Amino acid sequence: MAVSPIPFVDLAAQRRRLEGRIEAAVQRVVAGGAYIMGPEVAELERRMGEHSGVKHVVSCANGTQALELVLRAWGIGPGDAVFVPAFTFAATGEAPAWLGATPVFCDVEEQTFNLDPASLEVAIGHAERQGLRPRAVIPVDLFGVPADYQAIHAIARRHGLLVLQDAAQSYGAMRDGRRAGGHALAGATSFYPAKPLGCYGDGGAMLTDDDELAAKLRSLRFHGMGGGGQYDNVQVGTTGRLDTIQAAILLEKLAxxxxxxxxxxxxxxxxxxxxxxxxxxxxxxxxxxxxxxxxxxxxxxxxxxxxxxxxxxxxxxxxxxxxxxxxxxxxxxxxxxxxxxxxxxxxxxxxxxxxxxxxxxxxxxxxxxxxxxxxxxxxx
Ligand SMILES: Cc1ncc(COP(=O)(O)O)c(C=O)c1O
Missing domain, CATH: 3.90.1150.10 (Aspartate Aminotransferase, domain 1)
Structure with missing residues (x-):
């Protein structure tokens, strides 16, 4: 007798649970007409800030872009080494490479599959000997478990590295009393549909307690917009906004x-x-x-x-x-x-x-x- 397969991820079951609420939320956006940067975007950022305990949440187009925009805001580019785990999804390595920086792959811990601080430590000197400037490290919270930020921060402080938490798989997780996204100077997450907090398309967010960085990220995701509004371009940015419809869907799912x-x-x-x-x-x-x-x-x-x-x-x-x-x-x-x-x-x-x-x-x-x-x- 053929056995019916069980689904690996069951987004349809979640949809049934939220039936009506999601449709109504989408319909409000469609009727309201504010398809780009509508009120739901700011509301989602505010609610995610409350939920994560991180001061600023800046939504964007996807999780890969979230990583890229933070690195870009930090001025990372050619000649810079960015340390990443070798056991991760492509995006963690793509973000530095896309900006012309050099990803340096480190090993992971046997128990957690997360970045091994000992491997990071020896990689830093190695990158320097290759003539690179060690600038940043992107620990990944693989499969939902936040990396060992205490150990990573100790190394990062000694070598002047900026730490960017790849929380694409860990939004909502906790470590040492803090939510994922809040363990480093900046965090990046993804709203890819199958992620712990997923939308119905692509989406992402950056999280930081740093006011200046948050302002820069808000500008970068909107064509480098300055204080003078949409047509005041003070830096080179991109089309990096989260759709209002996706924000409306995410508000229901965050609840x-x-x-x-x-x-x-x-x-x-x-x-x-x-x-x-x-x-x-x-x-x-x-x-x-x-x-x-x-x-x-x-x-x-x-x-x-x-x-x-x-x-x-x-x-x-x-x-x-x-x-x-x-x-x-x-x-x-x-x-x-x-x-x-x-x-x-x-x-x-x-x-x-x-x-x-x-x-x-x-x-x-x-x-x-x-x-x-x-x-x-x-x-x-
Ligand atoms: C560890 C990790 N980093 C980054 C990303 C990139 O997210 P996105 O697909 O939204 O670009 C993902 C997931 O896709 C991921 O699993």
Whole structure:
């Protein structure tokens, strides 16, 4: 008998929950006519500021642009080294490269998959010896777990590096009493539909407590607009605004985000209970509440297990099948002299299971049972 697959991410279930509210919000924008920088944009920024505890939230067109605009506001460009983890989505490396700066790939920690401070430390001297100016580091909160900012800040302070938190996967997560996006001088997040806080298209935001940086970012996303309004261009900027319709949708979704994250935590707890005696389950450090963008196991026979799970109707994903430094786009890239051993090993072992707030207990049990069956077969 064919088994019906369960969805990896179920945006339709969230839509059913918000049915009516989203349609009404979109309709208000359509009828109101303020399609660019309408009142919903400022309202979203204000509410995200309250939610995240960060003073300024500046929305923009997507998460990649959020990273780029912050680096650009800091004047980063050719000759500058920007340190990034090797085990991440393309955007983290693209942002510095797009500005003509040099991304320097560092290894990640075995336990959290996040930037390894020891790898960063040795990469800085290496970049200097190549004639580059070490300027910034972009720790990524991979799969929803904020990176080790205490350790990273200590190194950044010693070497004068600016720290930009890539919170594309972690919006809503907590570490040491602060929300993701607020652990560094600036944070960047993404509203890509499948993200913890996603819209119905592309969108992103930058977060900072720094008044001057926030003003610069607001100007950069709107063609370098100055105090004289839209046609007063005081710096070279871009079309980088979040659509009003997307802001209206995000306002509805932000209102239920904390509840959704509690539901994700319950799924993660049940997976942990059902799987931790058989599989390498995610390690969440003390003082951290993950946003659970992904729930990722490490499995030595990963590809075969993935195929078996697919047959049982359990979709899984491999984030990421290649270290970013090994992608053709970054051929010949500078890497930490400490090596990228962990990043490269993880690409062969990681397997992300379905996790979302609307995954009911029956579906969770199906996932756990199928994973256990596949792993027990190998253990025995
Ligand atoms: C770690 C990370 N950084 C940056 C981004 C870029 O976001 P966007 O797709 O909105 O450009 C993403 C997601 O897509 C991501 O996962």
């Amino acid at each position: 239920i985000l904390d509840e959704e994250q509690a539901a994700r935590q319950r799924v993660a707890d049940r997976y942990e209970q059902g799987l931790s005696n058989l599989a390498a389950t995610p390690r969440v450090p003390e003082g951290v509440a993950s946003a659970w963008a992904q729930y990722t196991l490490r499995i030595s026979d990963r590809d075969a297990v993935k195929a078996e799970l697919a047959e049982a109707g359990i979709p899984t994903m491999v984030y990421y099948p290649k270290a970013l430094a090994d992608q053709a786009a970054f051929a010949g890239a500078l890497t930490s002299p400490g090596g990228l051993e962990v990043s490269r090993r993880l690409t062969g072992e990681v397997l992300s299971l379905p996790i979302h707030p609307y995954l009911d207990e029956a579906a969770q049990d199906r996932v756990v049972d199928a994973v256990r069956t596949a792993l027990l077969k190998r253990a025995g």
